[in-house]
Amino acid sequence: xxxxxxxxxxxxxxxxxxxxxxxxxxxxxxxxxxxxxxxxxxxxxxxxxxxxxxxxxxxxxxxxxxxxxxxxxxxxxxxxxxxxxxxxxxxxxxxxxxxxxxxxxxxxxxxxxxxxxxxxxxxxxxxxxxxxxxxxxxxxxxxxxxxxxxxxxxxxxxxxxxxxxxxxxxxxxxxxxxxxxxxxxxxxxxxxxxxxxxxxxxxxxxxxxxxxxxxxxxxxxxxxxxxxxxxxxxxxxxxxxxxxxxxxxxxxxxxxxxxxxxxxxxxxxxxxxxxxxxxxxxxxxxxxxxxx
Numbered sequence: 001x002x003x004x005x006x007x008x009x010x011x012x013x014x015x016x017x018x019x020x021x022x023x024x025x026x027x028x029x030x031x032x033x034x035x036x037x038x039x040x041x042x043x044x045x046x047x048x049x050x051x052x053x054x055x056x057x058x059x060x061x062x063x064x065x066x067x068x069x070x071x072x073x074x075x076x077x078x079x080x081x082x083x084x085x086x087x088x089x090x091x092x093x094x095x096x097x098x099x100x101x102x103x104x105x106x107x108x109x110x111x112x113x114x115x116x117x118x119x120x121x122x123x124x125x126x127x128x129x130x131x132x133x134x135x136x137x138x139x140x141x142x143x144x145x146x147x148x149x150x151x152x153x154x155x156x157x158x159x160x161x162x163x164x165x166x167x168x169x170x171x172x173x174x175x176x177x178x179x180x181x182x183x184x185x186x187x188x189x190x191x192x193x194x195x196x197x198x199x200x201x202x203x204x205x206x207x208x209x210x211x212x213x214x215x216x217x218x219x220x221x222x223x224x225x226x227x228x229x230x231x232x233x234x235x236x237x238x239x240x241x242x243x244x245x246x247x248x249x250x251x252x253x254x255x256x257x258x259x260x261x262x263x264x265x266x267x268x269x270x271x272x273x274x275x276x277x278x279x280x281x282x283x284x285x286x287x288x289x290x291x292x
Contacts, residue, residue, distance in 0.1 A: 002199075002203070003198070003199055003202055003219075003231060003232055004231075004232075005195065005199065007231055008195045008198050008199060008231050009191055009192070009195040011195075011221055011229040011230070011231050012191040012192075012194040012195045012198070012221070013191040014229060015039065015194075015221060015222070015223065015226060015229055016187060016189075016191055016194065018226055019037060019187045019223060019225075019226065020187075022225070022226075036186050036187055036188050037186065037187045037223040037224060037225065038065070038183050038185075038186055038187075038223065038224065039183070039184055039185040039186060039187065039189075039194060039221055039222070039223055040181050040182065040183060040184065040221065040222055040223065040224070041181065041182045041183075041184045041198060041201055041202070041205075041219065041220070041221055042179065042180075042181055042218075042219065042220040042221070042222065042228055043179065043180045043181070043182065043205060043209075043216070043218075043219060044178060044179055044216070044217040044218040044219070044220075045178045045179070045180075045209065045215050045216065045217055046178070046214075046215050046216070046217045046234070047178070047210075047211075047215055048176065048177060048178055049174050049175065049176055049177070049178070049209075049210060050176070051174065051210060053173075053174050054131065054132060055128065055131060055151055056150065056151070056171040056172055056173035056174075057171065057172045057173075057174075057204075057205075057208050058150075058165075058166065058169050058171055059169055059170045059171060059172050059182065059200075059201050059204045059205060060168075060169050060200065060204065061168065061169060061170055061184070061185075061197045061200055061201065062193065062196040062197050062200050063185070063189060063193040063196065063197055064167065064168040064169075065170065065183060065184075065185060065186050066094055066122055066123055066167050066168075068093045068094065070094045070122045070123060070167075071094070071096050071120065071121045071122050071123075072092075072094040072095045072096060072121060072122065072123045072124070072125060072167060073095075073096065073097045073098075073099060073117065073120070073121040073123075073124050073125070074087060074095055074097070074098050074099070074124075074125045074126070074127075074152075074163075075099055075100070075101060075104060075124065075125070075126040075127065075130065075134065075149055076098055076099070076100050076101070076126075076127045076130075076154065077100070077101055077127045077129050077130050077154075078100060078127075079100035079101070079102040079103060083098075084098035084100075087159075090159060090160045090163065091160065092160060092163045092164055092167070094123070094167050095125075095163065096121070097120075097121075099117070101130045101133060101134070101137060104137050104138070105137050111139075114138065114139050114141065114142075115141065118141055118142060118145060118147060121147075123147075123150070123167065124142075124147060124148070124149035124150070125149055125150055125151075125152050125163070125166055125167070126149035126150070126151055126152070127151075127152065127154045128151035128152060128153055128154075129154075131149075131151050134148075134149060135148075146181070148173075150166060150171045152166045170182055170183045170184060170201060171183075172201075172204075172205050172208060174208070174209075178217070182201060182205065184197045184198050184201045184221070185197045185198070187223065194221075198221060198231065202219060202232075216232070216234060217233070217234055217235075218230065218232060218233045218234070218235075219231050219232040219233075
């Protein structure tokens with residue numbers, strides 16, 4: 001089972017176009033106007049997921065959501081300054097700060113301190129050995145803002161590769177309900193990049209869902225400020241409606257390309273006929289001057 005590429009591409013174009021138009025209409029005094037937004041994949045399942053899993057699955061992406069200018073914070077078990085310096089010396093440009101779990105519990109215990117950390121970074125990574133201890137240490141705001149840290153293996157043989165790979169991926173955290181959300185792109189991507197990311201993420205996530213595609217009810221993409229655009233639905237009526245959108249878009253594209261091709265052929269034919277007429281015409285005779 002696979003997604004309809006044309007439909008995913010059309011939905012990606014529509015979402016990015018809507019975001020751009022809304023940004024242009026926003027008041028210029030709005031500090032957040034034009035800010036990069038995260039594109040989210042909404043996954044709807046047919047049956048409740050009874051499997052409880054605290055550690056999310058890593059999902060590779062074709063185009064990374066976080067570039068070299070992104071701000072990433074890493075939580076660690078080791079609280080020594082030497083260890084933090086070692087991490088920063090690896091040369092992973094996105095990692096700007098390393099905070100130990102001990103420092104997080106003591107120095108960032110106050111609400112304002114946690115809020116500063118929350119708003120200062122685009123992404124949080126954590127040593128997978130302290131993953132279960134973080135929810136209480138971080139507080140509810142991290143849950144509400146969907147900024148829970150993603151686990152990494154800090155005992156990996158190639159630590160730089162492990163961190164770089166994690167920053168270039170997204171993560172799927174199964175819930176005990178029927179709905180999950182996964183970050184799959186940003187509004188700074190092209191429609192083609194976003195569509196490829198969506199397809200790549202869905203393929204990996206479907207393999208992790210109990211019973212696979214058979215248990216997938218629906219898939220939508222959206223931003224935090226937009227409506228959800230459908231890209232898949234297992235219900236016959238909904239699937240037919242979505243397919244009509246895709247087929248209509250494909251048909252319009254095909255007709256347009258055919259019309260452009262015919263117009264080019266007509267222009268070429270007219271130019272050829274004009275050249276033949278010019279070649280067949282006899283050269284104009286010069287008029288003799290009558291003697292006075």
